[in-house]
Amino acid sequence: TDYETILTEARGRVGWITLNRPEALNALNTQVMKDVVAAASAFDADDAIGAIVVTGSERAFAAGADIKEMESKTGGEMLMADHFGGWAQFAAVRTPVIAAVSGYALGGGCELAMMCDIILAADTAKFGQPEINLGVIPGMGGSQRLIRAVGYYKAAELILTGRMMDASEAERAGLVSRVVPAADLLAEAEKMAETIAAKSLPSLYAAKAVLDAAMETPMAEGLRLERHVFAALFDTADQKEGMAAFREKRSPDFENR
Numbered sequence: 001t002d003y004e005t006i007l008t009e010a011r012g013r014v015g016w017i018t019l020n021r022p023e024a025l026n027a028l029n030t031q032v033m034k035d036v037v038a039a040a041s042a043f044d045a046d047d048a049i050g051a052i053v054v055t056g057s058e059r060a061f062a063a064g065a066d067i068k069e070m071e072s073k074t075g076g077e078m079l080m081a082d083h084f085g086g087w088a089q090f091a092a093v094r095t096p097v098i099a100a101v102s103g104y105a106l107g108g109g110c111e112l113a114m115m116c117d118i119i120l121a122a123d124t125a126k127f128g129q130p131e132i133n134l135g136v137i138p139g140m141g142g143s144q145r146l147i148r149a150v151g152y153y154k155a156a157e158l159i160l161t162g163r164m165m166d167a168s169e170a171e172r173a174g175l176v177s178r179v180v181p182a183a184d185l186l187a188e189a190e191k192m193a194e195t196i197a198a199k200s201l202p203s204l205y206a207a208k209a210v211l212d213a214a215m216e217t218p219m220a221e222g223l224r225l226e227r228h229v230f231a232a233l234f235d236t237a238d239q240k241e242g243m244a245a246f247r248e249k250r251s252p253d254f255e256n257r
């Protein structure tokens, strides 16, 4: 399938989505949202794909929502168009998603990274929620997800000042999973994605579901969910295979991968 604003590729069991609007530092307009959601949903529906990587260019993962597209809209138009509602569909993908971030991840770009499960950053990455400089606030989940990632005081400082933080500060703050040299970013992302994609899909879906739940449920409810999802996996052939392989001191040959 051809997309207007992204490049896609399936390599082994890994689905790649590369944002491709270099003229606008990969600003997220409506078409980008449609393309990314469609590509991620297609990979998600494909059992031959066990992990997805979303990446941008060396200079920018994404410099935010497209300011030029939004500028003249009224509040009513923004609400009616549900301009960014589609991103919720991206966040709901069951397949693990790695954001491989080089350069700017600002505003909606930072928020897109935070919709992914793992944020792998090049040492050149810069994160921020600069919306306050435009007279608005984060609108794609930033106010909620950033707090959960880095805590209230760090999130409040970033959102109220609009300043950027570099990759090492972002890693220390807990926004970034791991920092790698920029030249190694895609190779490291591929290695990580292949490692994940080699696992049993039902267990990956289950792990992602309970991780997601931890973001929004009280502890006791999350623990109850974990107990049931954990037990449910014992009805999969892959659990039997995984544990037999351990006992027999060999690698598992999962049916669902």
Ligand code: HXC
Binding pocket: 023, 024, 025, 027, 028, 063, 064, 065, 066, 067, 068, 084, 104, 106, 107, 108, 109, 130, 131, 134, 137, 138, 139, 140
């Ligand atoms: C539209 C953008 C853009 C954006 C960059 N461009 N960011 N276009 N929307 N978010 C365009 C520029 O206009 C320019 O186009 C080209 O990309 C290159 O950018 P430059 O500014 O010339 O590059 P540079 O000087 O290197 O500065 C890089 C930058 C800066 C620091 C990242 O571009 C910047 O501050 N961008 C905006 C960042 C931002 O405010 N993001 C939050 C957006 S609001 P031309 O045609 O002039 O060459 C948001 C809300 C999300 O994300 C929630 C939605 C509801």
